[in-house]
Amino acid sequence: MKFVVITLCMFTMAFFFDPWTPLVFWVSVLLLQILFSQIDWKKWLLFMLPFFIMAFGYFWTTLVFAKETTGPIIWSFGFVHVTEIQLDHALSLSLRVLAFSSLSLLFALTTNPVTFILSLMQQLKLSPKIAYGILVGFQFLPVIKDEFIQIQQAQRLRGVVQKKNAIQRLFATRLVLIPLLAGAVRKAERSAFAMEARGFTGERRSSYFHVISVGKVDALLIVLFLFVLVFSCTNTFWLG
Known part of the structure; x- marks a missing residue:
């Protein structure tokens, strides 16, 4: 269930190109991690470091080499002139990198690989x-x-x-x-x-020793993620 809802969030966020939607989504995912997970934050920062560098690279290169240079200039330095549209595109790309990477790390750091594979066998066949x-x-x-x-x-x-x-x-x-x-x-x-x-033929099984069931915690997880997704995609209404 976590894999399905995170994949749904990633595909949905891919259709939003403003900077506020990935920012609100990224901050909301961090709040979910702080409130409901028990991850090692030192490890999280270590894994996120390359993505921070990548986000900064997207931000800088989009500002300098963007094709869209129309609109009011909000900042100039030498031959570099940054318009409002360039800044929005740069922030959107960099914040999308952070949002997608934080989702991926949330799944990787809070998921037992063996349990996940067994769940894929039982729930998604x-x-x-x-x-x-x-x-x-x-x-x-x-x-x-x-x-x-x-x-x-x-x-x-x-x-x-x-x-x-x-x-x-x-x-x-x-x-x-x-x-x-x-x-x-x-x-x-x-x-x-x-x-x-040992008799392994690769055929599908009807019964399992370790049964992975969908319960109330999974339903609560889906509700939380869908709330975060809807809140992020409608941030212009909620935040003005």
């Missing part, structure tokens, strides 16, 4: 082949990370010289990636054999 493939791949990520470090350490013990140039280090990563890829392929084959040996 996702194919078990795709679902279990995603789960297996997700479980492999920390293993691949550990193997990457182990291969690097083994190569250093065998006398592989660490390159100082950034370009040389980039080309030297193939010495790590090739054995890492070979090990990943072997693990994928063993996982496939193990699933077949």
Whole structure:
């Protein structure tokens, strides 16, 4: 339900080009996170930092290189003349980046991946082949990370010289990636054999050990997000 309502909010916000709608929506999403979630705000700021830089880039480049230069000039610096239309477009693009990124982080930081995949299987009838493939791949990520470090350490013990140039280090990563890829392929084959040996056919199930149900909390979440969406899209009426 959270995935559906967040996707609906993103598609709806894509049709609004004024700066106030994404601003109100972004502030409302932050309030929802503060009031109803228990996320690590240090991690949130770390993940949001690239999006802040991207939003500033959109803002600056739209002001400087915008095609629409008609209208009253509100600020000038050298050869750069900023009109009201340019400022509205720049603010709209940058605030949309912040609104979409905050929604994505809200979903990522408050969602258990395993529970989400099980819910997709039960509520949206996702194919078990795709679902279990995603789960297996997700479980492999920390293993691949550990193997990457182990291969690097083994190569250093065998006398592989660490390159100082950034370009040389980039080309030297193939010495790590090739054995890492070979090990990943072997693990994928063993996982496939193990699933077949345990009777996994990929057919849809009628019953589940861990049942994901839709309850009152999901309904409340939908109501809150729809209220925020409607309030943001009608901000000119509410805020004048």
